[in-house]
Amino acid sequence: MLSQASGRLGFNVVILDPEENSPACRVSQGQIVAAYDNPTALQVLGKACQAVTFEFENVPARSVEILIEAGCEVAPGPRALAVAQDRVDEKSFLNSIKVPTTAFAAINDLGSLRAAVASLGAPALLKTRRQGYDGKGQAWIKADSGAARAWAAIGAQPAILEARAEFVRELSVICARGRDGDIAVYPLGENTHAGGVLKTTLAPANVGSQTKAQATRIARKILEGLDYVGVMGVELFEMPGGRLLVNEIAPRVHNSGHWTQDGCACDQFEQHIRAVAGWPLGPTAAHARVEMTNLLGNEIKAWKALAADPAVRIHIYGKREAKPGRKMAHINRILPLARSRPRSPGPARKS
Amino acid sequence: MLSQASGRLGFNVVILDPEENSPACRVSQGQIVAAYDNPTALQVLGKACQAVTFEFENVPARSVEILIEAGCEVAPGPRALAVAQDRVDEKSFLNSIKVPTTAFAAINDLGSLRAAVASLGAPALLKTRRQGYDGKGQAWIKADSGAARAWAAIGAQPAILEARAEFVRELSVICARGRDGDIAVYPLGENTHAGGVLKTTLAPANVGSQTKAQATRIARKILEGLDYVGVMGVELFEMPGGRLLVNEIAPRVHNSGHWTQDGCACDQFEQHIRAVAGWPLGPTAAHARVEMTNLLGNEIKAWKALAADPAVRIHIYGKREAKPGRKMAHINRILPLARSRPRSPGPARKS
Numbered sequence: 001m002l003s004q005a006s007g008r009l010g011f012n013v014v015i016l017d018p019e020e021n022s023p024a025c026r027v028s029q030g031q032i033v034a035a036y037d038n039p040t041a042l043q044v045l046g047k048a049c050q051a052v053t054f055e056f057e058n059v060p061a062r063s064v065e066i067l068i069e070a071g072c073e074v075a076p077g078p079r080a081l082a083v084a085q086d087r088v089d090e091k092s093f094l095n096s097i098k099v100p101t102t103a104f105a106a107i108n109d110l111g112s113l114r115a116a117v118a119s120l121g122a123p124a125l126l127k128t129r130r131q132g133y134d135g136k137g138q139a140w141i142k143a144d145s146g147a148a149r150a151w152a153a154i155g156a157q158p159a160i161l162e163a164r165a166e167f168v169r170e171l172s173v174i175c176a177r178g179r180d181g182d183i184a185v186y187p188l189g190e191n192t193h194a195g196g197v198l199k200t201t202l203a204p205a206n207v208g209s210q211t212k213a214q215a216t217r218i219a220r221k222i223l224e225g226l227d228y229v230g231v232m233g234v235e236l237f238e239m240p241g242g243r244l245l246v247n248e249i250a251p252r253v254h255n256s257g258h259w260t261q262d263g264c265a266c267d268q269f270e271q272h273i274r275a276v277a278g279w280p281l282g283p284t285a286a287h288a289r290v291e292m293t294n295l296l297g298n299e300i301k302a303w304k305a306l307a308a309d310p311a312v313r314i315h316i317y318g319k320r321e322a323k324p325g326r327k328m329a330h331i332n333r334i335l336p337l338a339r340s341r342p343r344s345p346g347p348a349r350k351s
Numbered sequence: 352m353l354s355q356a357s358g359r360l361g362f363n364v365v366i367l368d369p370e371e372n373s374p375a376c377r378v379s380q381g382q383i384v385a386a387y388d389n390p391t392a393l394q395v396l397g398k399a400c401q402a403v404t405f406e407f408e409n410v411p412a413r414s415v416e417i418l419i420e421a422g423c424e425v426a427p428g429p430r431a432l433a434v435a436q437d438r439v440d441e442k443s444f445l446n447s448i449k450v451p452t453t454a455f456a457a458i459n460d461l462g463s464l465r466a467a468v469a470s471l472g473a474p475a476l477l478k479t480r481r482q483g484y485d486g487k488g489q490a491w492i493k494a495d496s497g498a499a500r501a502w503a504a505i506g507a508q509p510a511i512l513e514a515r516a517e518f519v520r521e522l523s524v525i526c527a528r529g530r531d532g533d534i535a536v537y538p539l540g541e542n543t544h545a546g547g548v549l550k551t552t553l554a555p556a557n558v559g560s561q562t563k564a565q566a567t568r569i570a571r572k573i574l575e576g577l578d579y580v581g582v583m584g585v586e587l588f589e590m591p592g593g594r595l596l597v598n599e600i601a602p603r604v605h606n607s608g609h610w611t612q613d614g615c616a617c618d619q620f621e622q623h624i625r626a627v628a629g630w631p632l633g634p635t636a637a638h639a640r641v642e643m644t645n646l647l648g649n650e651i652k653a654w655k656a657l658a659a660d661p662a663v664r665i666h667i668y669g670k671r672e673a674k675p676g677r678k679m680a681h682i683n684r685i686l687p688l689a690r691s692r693p694r695s696p697g698p699a700r701k702s
Contacts (some may be wrong), residue, residue, distance in 0.1 A: 003378075007377060007669070008666055010667025026380045027378050027379070027380075029378075262616060278657060280659040286639065310634040313616055314362025323419065
């Protein structure tokens, strides 16, 4: 989708992807089939391109350095990538710029895990410091006694223990910063997850002006704190009383921003390319309310009925095999753009 | 833009184009670089694809036959292509299904031209029967005495003479018909031309419900009359009193339909691919009013200021060389969706 946005703006795109005939390759001028850390491939990419970006935060930091040494503009930059690749560094950075998160502790061994469970209290969520997405590399510790089992479950590797957030709902904000330091913030989305994977986003979310202002302040602090260039997804917990905690940041276009394709004139993909290319940022106002739903695995089989629904915009990724849980497509259901009404606070849910 | 729409729906696209590194190739999976009538290339294309379409009506009819013989679904079909390739056949077909056009006569030599000028009256417009677009292959005959000069100007070849239409304004309607016979019609656009080339389209146009109904009836007759599959552009003259004449039909997506990219959920490109692929047609309602402007030749140099205007959506084609008059890009300026008011009839303009 980034490549498609680039094409609309007149750019030529070359993809580096270890998978032959990748979905992005189908809609791009060229593809280099190689591992993300292949130095020869990175040299070729660096020579072919003026600017490089990524849509996957687990790209090796060394790869970004090689591209920068080759004279490429790489955005987001190595600092944002490094911070987003390590959950302890990420939360430490956020707290250092006065952006609130859930309480957490760095875990290096079973001893430090037991101490952290005693301090943060159970239930708490143990996650690997690095890698892992869509709920992978995570284990809940439901009682003090569960530490050893969770430690084994995540492979006994450097980790983070996060206190459980008794949030009202999960929101996210898609934001962008240009090379000139200009910042653009999209309306908030309200997210639901199933099995650790994003299921739906409703945007613009029903939130009051204070929540919007709070999310915008958070987005601005993070973007400026990282001297960020590009689109970023910021996952938020809305706590009882309305306070927002940051759950996670993604230094890339984000699944909860897919609604912008059919709700905004300039979607998150074009916005990202504008930022990376040094263009002025585009507008972020919504012209429709959109409910985005991911189609996982065999859910793609419903495409025909969905394509026939005039309120549904379908986006199919062209992946060959519908493995269980694999994101195959998403739909954006277009709803009338209602006046925002703050939702009455419901019962707390659990992270 | 057709290829980009295909990509969003999950299709893989192969382009046949005589130009290496064509704009479409930049955003497609593959390209065959060959002439449109190269039989080997057509065989390869036919084997690679389940369905084939074109965005240029001067594709040889024989090429379409070869693809059909190879087992491809080709849409629009050979009949629509044949009718649209010959201006006399086109107007004769339209009149045969009771769709009004300007008065015309088939011209085979200078003698028949002189007789037609005497019968239709000067001024009148002489056009080659085949080929020619954007004002090419045309010559005005301003007085009875101008026949010989015009006949020489168009290369003394089979032609059509068209009476001048004293129209109020130029409108167009983008319409589509699916494989199931379903028909979809977009709101009308109001067009301005400069030097025979489309300059702007404003859509939805300020027209009353009777004009809309008349255009829809015309679109329906033509689509059904040709057993058409795909998107068609129908250029109209609005005459004093409100009667619509068909100026020309284009068996493809049309420049005056580019506004749909930023004014409608399902643009003309996706609509065409839906029809060609046998999908249900998408919705055609406008969520914004759009003024589309073509950027020709060096006008593309204004891209930076245009990209910085939040009301402007810019679409750049990625052509390497900005030859004078060449369509390099277009912009869609987004305006508030006003209630339609029929425009008060102004003075007649000339075709």
